[in-house]
Amino acid sequence: MSLSPTVPTEVADRVWVARHAWFDVNVTYVAGERGLVVVDTHASTRMGREVVETARSLGAGAVVGVVTTHAHHDHVLGTAAVRDAYGEVPVHAHEACVEELEAWAADRPAYAGEEAEPGEVDASPVVLPDHPFSSAAVLDLGDRVLELVHPGRGHTSGDLVVRIADADVLLAGDLVEESAPPAYGPDSFPMEWPLALDVCLQLCTDRTVVVPGHGAPVDRAFVRDQRADIGVVAETIRDLAGRGIRVEQALEVGEWPLDRSVLGHAVTRGYQHLPASQKRLPLL
Known part of the structure; x- marks a missing residue:
């Protein structure tokens, strides 16, 4: 597989998104008076070097921090290359992500x-984030701040979103996906994901640019529609379990x-996470 520079x-304003062909993953660069923050660093050291080259090409100062939206390898394995280029810059993430x-x-x-x-x-x-937080944190870039928010568990236990209020941008990580359906993995929380997206929607206006973990930027209406689908998945799981349908039959x-x-x-994890009071004994 050959990859061209992205x-x-x-x-x-001073928010750049590089959408890479490999994994169709987004790397975002946010500039302020004090330098650049890179949000996610792609899937390998080689790609991290490309992240560094892109950061330098922007002419917006040195990288002063990295933000990791969640723990999956396609978002984190370029961090070592960023530190090779810029020194021991802080790496911010939710504590569960760490x-x-x-x-x-x-x-x-x-x-x-x-x-x-x-x-x-x-x-x-693997570079472990060294600036964890539990609920929210703020990165001060001088003339703008980045708000890091843990909206709850969804795609993983340690998802975070980045709100750039002055630019009306929300970096949503893999809580939102544009180029594929929502990615329910073996570490996802399908019953809580809708609530996490409710928090994301509260952080958006009708003009907000929402950058998903994969795919093209979207708007609040797209997030609302994806939340509706994820919500229906959760309620369908709850209904089936409540009616005594076996997990093997649910799909x-x-x-x-x-x-x-x-x-x-989604179904396997949903059944696991439902409290016993919401599940009936399977029908014979």
């Missing part, structure tokens, strides 16, 4: 997907707003 797009990333690094599975250079993912070191029995092929983990 040209960033300025989606708002725990998830540490656990993943300790029992790291071999990567089996497509990559530009053989072994580049497995050879990329076939339920009427789902998304393709069944992407809902396996």
Whole structure:
């Protein structure tokens, strides 16, 4: 797989998004008087070097911080290259993201997907965020602030979003996806995800540019519609479990707003997370 350098797009005042072909993942650069903050660093050290080259090309100062939206490898493995270029810049993340990333690094599975250079993912070191927070944090760039908010568990336990109020931008990580359906993985929280998106919607206006983890920027209406689908998934799980439908039968029995092929983990995790009071004994 050959990859061409990605040209960033300025989606708002001094907010640039580079949408990369590999993983269709977004890396965002936010500039202020004190320098640049990079939000997510892509999937390998090689791609992290491209992140550094892009940051330098913007002419907006040195990188003074990294923000990690969640612990998945396609968003974090370029961080070592950023630190190689700019020194021990702080890496901000939610505290649960740090725990998830540490656990993943300790029992790291071999990567089996497509990559530009053989072994580049497995050879990329993990840099654990060293500036964790529990609910909210603020990054001061002098003439603007970045608000880091943990809206609740959804795509993972440690999701965060970044609000740039003066530019009316929300960086949503993988709580929102434009180029694919919502990504329910084995570490997702399908019953809580709708509530996390409710918080995101409260952080948006009708003019907000929302940058998803993957795909093109969207607006508040898109987030509202995706929240509706995720909410229906959660309520369908709750209804099926409440009627005594076995988890093994739920995908076939339920009427789902998304393709069944992407809902396996959603159903399994949803049944696991429901309290016993909301589940009936399976019907014979």
